[in-house]
Amino acid sequence: MPRPNPYRPYRPCPEQQALIPDISGNSINGLDETEPRPPRYIYWNDPDKIAHGALQRWFYHNDPDNQALRLARQDRAAITDFKLPPVAGPKPEYDNSNNTTELLEQVKEFDFEMTGITAMKPEFLYHNTEIDHQWVVMIAVIHDYVQISEAPRDKAGAEVVRQYGRAMRGAMQTAAWIRNRGYDAEPHTGPLAGKLLMIPPAIACGFGELGKHGSLINRQHGSNFRLSAVTTSMPLKPTEAPPMWVDDFCINCRIYENACPPGAISPDKQLVRGRRKWYVDFDKCIPFFNENFGCAMCIAQCPWSRPGIAPRLSKKSPAGTRKTWHFQNHRRMAGAHRLELWTYGFGDRRSTN
Numbered sequence: 001m002p003r004p005n006p007y008r009p010y011r012p013c014p015e016q017q018a019l020i021p022d023i024s025g026n027s028i029n030g031l032d033e034t035e036p037r038p039p040r041y042i043y044w045n046d047p048d049k050i051a052h053g054a055l056q057r058w059f060y061h062n063d064p065d066n067q068a069l070r071l072a073r074q075d076r077a078a079i080t081d082f083k084l085p086p087v088a089g090p091k092p093e094y095d096n097s098n099n100t101t102e103l104l105e106q107v108k109e110f111d112f113e114m115t116g117i118t119a120m121k122p123e124f125l126y127h128n129t130e131i132d133h134q135w136v137v138m139i140a141v142i143h144d145y146v147q148i149s150e151a152p153r154d155k156a157g158a159e160v161v162r163q164y165g166r167a168m169r170g171a172m173q174t175a176a177w178i179r180n181r182g183y184d185a186e187p188h189t190g191p192l193a194g195k196l197l198m199i200p201p202a203i204a205c206g207f208g209e210l211g212k213h214g215s216l217i218n219r220q221h222g223s224n225f226r227l228s229a230v231t232t233s234m235p236l237k238p239t240e241a242p243p244m245w246v247d248d249f250c251i252n253c254r255i256y257e258n259a260c261p262p263g264a265i266s267p268d269k270q271l272v273r274g275r276r277k278w279y280v281d282f283d284k285c286i287p288f289f290n291e292n293f294g295c296a297m298c299i300a301q302c303p304w305s306r307p308g309i310a311p312r313l314s315k316k317s318p319a320g321t322r323k324t325w326h327f328q329n330h331r332r333m334a335g336a337h338r339l340e341l342w343t344y345g346f347g348d349r350r351s352t353n
Contacts (some may be wrong), residue, residue: 007152007261012287019054025282030273038127038274039269042282044193052286059290068158069293076165082172084179084187091182096235097180103137103236106177112170113225114140114218116205116239120231124204129195133184133231136201137174140218141166143299145307148224151300152261157293160226164190167228176231183234190228198227206241212250212257213265213298215282219244219314222304244314249304250278259301262288 012020024031028042028051047053055251063069064302094102100117107115116138145160171187178185178208188196199216203209207227208218215223221240256265280298289295304310 072161118204152292
């Protein structure tokens, strides 16, 4: 028997109820659509241009005097003052292998824990957007688990804001370094959505696989991290990682479903824009998210997110021997970055999310 959920039953407050638009967020997301198409903006965008803009405004004005959130947002706002340098020249005479080696060495000096690289693909972009770069450098920052485990209280919300700020700083540092090398580069950071989706290129670069809760699961950190990215014209080589077979775990796990106060997490995959994938019900999720500091309960409750658990669970995944992939993970240890490089052997089965 699951433990009683102290947040159920949940009903949106009257103020939010009055702001919910007639169109379903799930319809905008493409739920039950049989044909593939690019995603459209639904949240975290210009509130005047999205159907749920009034709800987004409400979120930012909810509990404006909360000290934890106010201080975290002030720190993040200061990072946005960073000015990117112009693209320098001439470009060095390096090939993609040398560029990749130097980039992965340099980012060890920056304030984030994971780096991955993948080639740009059209499916990484929102509807009617373009990015004239050939490569995506993905960045991940790790939450303080003690803080995020407070979800859905304000301490967890402030921790999310802090880590978005750290991810933003890391993307700006990386873009600045690439520009100083003579190549164009642009940072892409959350929580507001730009042209670039975050999860598809993060999967492609080897960060992890999509979990039932709609977030990535990584073999070292579970879902306990936030993403940012840099797109660039610098020739690079992709990073990849072995499959984790997260589906095999999530199919049998009921923790998310029982923990989610509004019941937004489905036990089964859904058809979304022509693909069957794990999907979180937007219409159920967003009111509780808004009222509870950005929630984050699904990240905090995910068994993979608990310190030390993800490496043990990933070792239980089946593995073959036909192909070798490389993935780089760097993390701060005793105040300094340490580079860890693993080489894995496994079969060619990959997640389809």
